[in-house]
Amino acid sequence: MEVFTMVVLIVLISCGAGVLNNYLKNRRLMLTRLPEQDLAAELETLRARISVLEEIVTEPGYHLNQELKQLERQA
Secondary structure, X not given: OOHHHHHHHHHHHHHHHHHHHHHHHHHHHHHHHHHXXXXXXXXXXXXXXXXXXXXXXXXXXXXXHHHHHHHHHHO
């Protein structure tokens, strides 16, 4: 094998290894960040749902409906 060919192969292998290393690092980072993003999105959704439930429960008509349902059950 000629010296020039050997040098070219070494450079190509080194570049390929560097690209593969960066790809694996980025993939690992993406996989570790996904659960955090999912949890943040789920938390935001739950906060919105709680807000809606709080609005429903604090309405004056809600308490009146609850009392009417209790009276219907007793009758």
